[in-house]
Structure formats: structure tokens, C-alpha cells
Amino acid sequence: MPELRKDPIIGRWVIISTERGRRPSSFSSVSRRDSVSMCPFCPGHEDATPPEIMAYREAGSEPNQPGWTLRVIPNKYPALIVEGGLNREPKGLYDKMAGIGAHEVIIETADHACDIVDMTVEQVRNILWIYRERMTDLERDGRLKYILLFKNHGEAAGASLEHAHSQLIATPIIPKRVAEELEGAKRYYDFKERCIYCDIVRQELSDKERIVADFDAFLTIQPFAPRFPFETWLVPKSHQSSFVEMSDADYTTLARCLKDILLRLKLALNDPPFNYIIHTRPVSKEYHHYYHWHIEIIPKLTKVAGFEWGSGFYINPTSPEDAAGFLRKVLDSDVADQISSEAAGRE
Amino acid sequence: MPELRKDPIIGRWVIISTERGRRPSSFSSVSRRDSVSMCPFCPGHEDATPPEIMAYREAGSEPNQPGWTLRVIPNKYPALIVEGGLNREPKGLYDKMAGIGAHEVIIETADHACDIVDMTVEQVRNILWIYRERMTDLERDGRLKYILLFKNHGEAAGASLEHAHSQLIATPIIPKRVAEELEGAKRYYDFKERCIYCDIVRQELSDKERIVADFDAFLTIQPFAPRFPFETWLVPKSHQSSFVEMSDADYTTLARCLKDILLRLKLALNDPPFNYIIHTRPVSKEYHHYYHWHIEIIPKLTKVAGFEWGSGFYINPTSPEDAAGFLRKVLDSDVADQISSEAAGRE
Numbered sequence: 043m044p045e046l047r048k049d050p051i052i053g054r055w056v057i058i059s060t061e062r063g064r065r066p067s068s069f070s071s072v073s074r075r076d077s078v079s080m081c082p083f084c085p086g087h088e089d090a091t092p093p094e095i096m097a098y099r100e101a102g103s104e105p106n107q108p109g110w111t112l113r114v115i116p117n118k119y120p121a122l123i124v125e126g127g128l129n130r131e132p133k134g135l136y137d138k139m140a141g142i143g144a145h146e147v148i149i150e151t152a153d154h155a156c157d158i159v160d161m162t163v164e165q166v167r168n169i170l171w172i173y174r175e176r177m178t179d180l181e182r183d184g185r186l187k188y189i190l191l192f193k194n195h196g197e198a199a200g201a202s203l204e205h206a207h208s209q210l211i212a213t214p215i216i217p218k219r220v221a222e223e224l225e226g227a228k229r230y231y232d233f234k235e236r237c238i239y240c241d242i243v244r245q246e247l248s249d250k251e252r253i254v255a256d257f258d259a260f261l262t263i264q265p266f267a268p269r270f271p272f273e274t275w276l277v278p279k280s281h282q283s284s285f286v287e288m289s290d291a292d293y294t295t296l297a298r299c300l301k302d303i304l305l306r307l308k309l310a311l312n313d314p315p316f317n318y319i320i321h322t323r324p325v326s327k328e329y330h331h332y333y334h335w336h337i338e339i340i341p342k343l344t345k346v347a348g349f350e351w352g353s354g355f356y357i358n359p360t361s362p363e364d365a366a367g368f369l370r371k372v373l374d375s376d377v378a379d380q381i382s383s384e385a386a387g388r389e
Numbered sequence: 390m391p392e393l394r395k396d397p398i399i400g401r402w403v404i405i406s407t408e409r410g411r412r413p414s415s416f417s418s419v420s421r422r423d424s425v426s427m428c429p430f431c432p433g434h435e436d437a438t439p440p441e442i443m444a445y446r447e448a449g450s451e452p453n454q455p456g457w458t459l460r461v462i463p464n465k466y467p468a469l470i471v472e473g474g475l476n477r478e479p480k481g482l483y484d485k486m487a488g489i490g491a492h493e494v495i496i497e498t499a500d501h502a503c504d505i506v507d508m509t510v511e512q513v514r515n516i517l518w519i520y521r522e523r524m525t526d527l528e529r530d531g532r533l534k535y536i537l538l539f540k541n542h543g544e545a546a547g548a549s550l551e552h553a554h555s556q557l558i559a560t561p562i563i564p565k566r567v568a569e570e571l572e573g574a575k576r577y578y579d580f581k582e583r584c585i586y587c588d589i590v591r592q593e594l595s596d597k598e599r600i601v602a603d604f605d606a607f608l609t610i611q612p613f614a615p616r617f618p619f620e621t622w623l624v625p626k627s628h629q630s631s632f633v634e635m636s637d638a639d640y641t642t643l644a645r646c647l648k649d650i651l652l653r654l655k656l657a658l659n660d661p662p663f664n665y666i667i668h669t670r671p672v673s674k675e676y677h678h679y680y681h682w683h684i685e686i687i688p689k690l691t692k693v694a695g696f697e698w699g700s701g702f703y704i705n706p707t708s709p710e711d712a713a714g715f716l717r718k719v720l721d722s723d724v725a726d727q728i729s730s731e732a733a734g735r736e
Contacts, residue, residue, distance in 0.1 A: 045708075047613060047614035048614055049612070049613075049614040050573075050577075050585060050589065050613070050614075051569075051570055051573040051574060051577075051585055051586075052566075052569040052570055052572075052573045053573060054614070054616075054701065054703075055614070055702075056614045056615065056616055056702075056703040056704070056705055057702075057703065057704045057705065058614075058705050058708050058709075059704055059705070059706055060706060060707065060708050060711065121704045133613075134592040134595075134596065135585075135588055135589070135592055136592075136613045136614070190700055190702065192696050192699065192700070194696060197692065198692060199692075200692050200696055211702070213702070217700045217701050217702035218700075218701035218702065219399075219699065219700050219701030219702070220700065220701070221701075222398075222399040222701070223398050223399055225399075226397075226398040226399045226400060227398060230397075230398075238397060238398055238482075239398075241482055242397065242482070245481045245482055245483075248481075249481065265396070266394060266396075266397070266480075266483045267394035267395055267396040267397075267401070267402070267403045267405075267483070268403065269401075269403055269698070270698075317696050317698070317699055319696065319699035319700060321699075338699055340698060340699060345544065345545060345546075345547050349539050349541060349547055349664050349666065351616070351617075351664075351687060352539065352566065352664055352665075352666035352668075352685055352687060353537055353539070353564045353565075353566050353567065353666055354401065354564050354565035354566030354567070354568075354569070355402075355403075355404075355537065355558075355560070355564035355565065355566070356401075356403040356404065357403070357404045357406055357468045358403055358404065358405050358406070359406055359407060360407065361392075361405050361407050362405075364407065
């Protein structure tokens, strides 16, 4: 049974999940890359995963059989589990609770060799739609406060299987980083009566130098104070607090925007390992006025991890203005135009 | 000129230091491990580094010549620079200031092949003493609010040269993680009128299951809610807010304690890359009552970095109780006794 424990000083919760099974001897750097014949995410290997939660599949095909294009399964080694009560309790001056939540895997394609940048805009949009479906479904569970959707690409970014997939972790607490954003955004809103992210969008549109790409409803920027080189944000231009409340057409635009930036990063940085994380408001609507959902993409380029983890202090050798200039130029304008118009007829 | 920039939402400052020179094309993983003949930290290569700030050296030997056993130099590629004013200013809704501070390197030994675990307790104590000397000196600069002392060991932990060294970064702001500890400790102190770290020491001595080693004045523990497997804290048992205010004898005990845990981690985890960071109070004494200095050691064993960076949410596959049990057993008791008594006659 996983356990949630709270750091008594800074209030951060961590998941202690020993079922995931790491003994001291298992911390070697053996690659777990699987060939297609061994890949548990490939069609024909559905029995290698827990039974699917949902899938987009050909009409007439059976659950847990081939014929799917997108498939959602429970994580075989879940960090949190669905069944049970929270049982929050003290342990001396410490706090802990049961590791209740959900941990799902979204298999993004049936094609082992296909990465998100190789997909059509429609395929990417379908991934975003299935994110929305899972998030909307889990928001109904009253025990869960936050639904975290993220993708690890590449072994150095934490992906243990190379077949393209994302993950969802639903938690009974609000993750620390999200809580900090909520507090900071609320402080600004209390002072200015405006959303800070809306003001950031305004300033970036005026400064221009940190903009990578401008899609109708979304802006791709390098943030003013990035921790990492080429850290990138996708921000909706109008005020929206939740990823799940967009119009269907906006998901198509977002798919274009996401494909565009991932292709730029791939070309600029030679297919870097990366993570993206959807920063959306917690399940509760109370945060709506001052929070503004966005996606953060972090290419893993530097190795200065431990020091930063320890101090919260980051040294970034690339200015966001330089990174934005580089990313603007890396994609031929005709390719960019093609992404920009692709699937436009389908909206 | 490096620049300090503040994230407008969560208030984290980052250093944008482009002089350190990373263009997109330079983010390859080429090893910069140098042989002894090329190592800028080896005796005889003193002209490959900026002139030394201080050194422990043989009587009669000249500065910037061989004959030293410990040497402190400015970082050749500093993240922050000493000269200038802070010039804090707004940029629209953003904040920035000049990258003023200090960035020094402590070369821990003249012997290229010697790591801290191979040293005598006396040598380790001398390293701790030179940390104290540099911190005490820099605390006199009124522009500096915090002095961060850390060590990266191994390439995966961010060390770009293998010759044993530590680093010091003095900053005009309090790093975010330190600020969070100060706030959390103050909140507890305001409520309980006791230091939370003193209470943690009491509870750990009573629970016993997370103790790795118990030296007279210091306790080596696995914290209750660790982010990473085998994350380790060294905590003084009595209330002390600053690393620089210990008695000379305490540095010897701390040297024993540090050598003991680094040897345990090396044996348990096959010489893992690691970082250690001294968490001490800011320069100002106002934090004395509720802050309690300690050292945090983070072995770099897992790769799940980007997701954690993005969410502030950590999944740890090893419980601190298991890790402590393993680390207690890994060192033969006669070796532990030897470290424990080594240099005892010198106090």
C-alpha cells in the first residue's frame, strides 16, 4: 500500500511507493528499452497490461484486443491506488495518509515507432481529447483534489518504455508546485484584480522577444525567468482556468500548437528528452478567477539536478530571449504554415 | 553580466548566466572528464585557474604554486560576479537585478585520485574549516544574504571535473528552498515555541527506525518524507542555526559523521553520484531561534526528474526505514568504530 507523507517543515507531500520495488541493488542504469516484439504497449500484447479503462478503437473491435488507436490503462506499477479511505493520521509530529488516487497510462498510438511529432494534428488532438475524458471522469471522485497529466519522453526524462505514452496521476492533495502557483496567482489577483497569466500574455505580446509562435488562441513562449534552457510554456490567450473546459475547436488549435513546438524543440536540440506537464486548476472551481491553465515543457539538457533540487536555486546558461529567437528560426516557415493549416477543415 | 530574474507567479529567482556559454548546439553529453595531465585542479596547473583566494599550504610555499593541500579559487565561469551594484528594477510586471554575488571553488585535495571518503578525518575536518573561513569572510559583504555551500560528486550529479571539489555561491537573495524552510520553521516556532528540527531530533531518537548513525553531537537520519531514495540528513543534536558557529571539536565530530555516511552510501549504492548541500541560516541572525542548520545528501539514483521539477510532486520507491536499515548494516562495525575514533586524540 503506497503511503503519502508530509515533510513537516516545508509541507511537501511525497509518495512512498515501495511496491514499485527498488531495492538498493536495483539502482543500476540498465536500459529498459524494449523491442517491438517485447513491448507491452504494442497491439497484440494487450494481455501484458491491466485491462483497459477506455480506448478509441475501430468499430466492432473488442476491448483489450487490437484495433485501437488510443488506449488508457491503469499503471501496472501504480504510485497511488484507487481503493480505500484516506486515513489521515499523525505519527508523532509527522503526518501521513494512505496512498489513494489514480495512476493511469495513455498509450498515444498503436505504432511503436511513432512519436507525437510524427502524428497528424488530428491524432494529437485525439490525445488531448482523451486527456480531457479521463480528467473529467476522475473529477467526479470526491477524494481527489488534483489531476496531473504529464508526458516523459526519452529515458533521461524518466520514460521507462519508448512506445509513446503519457501518464495521469490523480492525488488527494494539491501538489506543492501547483499550490505555489495558486498562492502566487491569488496574491496578484487580490492586489490587481486581474489574472497574472493574462497580464503575462499581454506583456509577452507587447515585448515579442520571448514569443516562439503565436496561434490564434494560444501563445508559445519562453518564460521570463526559466529554470532550464529552452523551458517553454503554451498559454491560452483568453482566461481559462481548466484544461477540460475548452471548446472542441480549441483542442485542434492546441494540438497544432503542441506539434509545432515539439517539432521545433526536436529540430533545435536533436530530439532531446523532455517532459511536459499540464498545469490546470484543481478539481474545485474556487480557483477559477485567478488561475490560468497552461502547459510547461522542459527539455532535459543540463545535469545540474541535485544542487537545484537541494536549494531551489537555478542557474540557466541560456537566456529565454536567445532560446526564443533560435526556436523561431529553426522551423521552415512552410512547415510551420502546414502545421498551422493542417486539419483546419475539420473544426 | 549574469542577471537575476524573478518568476512573477511563484517568486523564485533564477540566475541567467549566458557567459557560461551554452548555445543550443553545445547541449551534447560529451564527457568533460580530464586526465591528471590536463586537470586544472592538479598541483602544477595553478595557472589554469584564476588566482587563489586562500589555501592551506606548506610553510614557505608560494601562492598559486604547488605545496597546497586545500585551495580556494574563484569559479572560472562564475554564475554570479563580485563587482557592481544590485540595480534591482522592474521590466513590465517582471523583476530583475544584476547577478551580484560570489562563486568559488574549494579544491579539496591536491591528489587527483582522492575522494572525500578516502581522506582521513583530519583532512575532511580541514575541508569543513575552510568552508567556515570562506563563509565567515563573505558574511561581511552587506549585499549578500545567503551563502550556499554544496558539493557535486560524479558527472550525473553535475560535476564537470572529477578532481574532488566543492562550490560556494553567495547570493543577494535567499534561495527559495531555504526561504520555505525558514517559513515552515517559523510557523512551527510561533505555534509551539520550539525549534522543529530539535523536535525532529527528539522524535528520531525515540523512533530509532530512521537513524543511520549516532555521533555525539550529530545524528545521521533518513528523513520521514524523503523525495529521493537514500536522501540523508546530518543534523546537529543541539540547537545551532549556523554552520559557522560550532566549536572546533564539533567540526572534527562532523567530519567523522560525514565520512561515515559517504562511505556507507558508497558501499550500499556502488559509488553513486551525489550532491550534498549545507542548509544554514541566512547571514542575518534574525533567524537564529527557529532555524537549525543541517546537511542534506542526495544520491542521484532515479531519473524521474522532469516530472518532479514540473509538479513539485515526488514518488520515492524506497522507504526511509528500509534505507536506514540497509545503511546501518552496510558498514562493518569495526570500520565504523575506526572512523568514530580516528583523530579523536587531536581534538
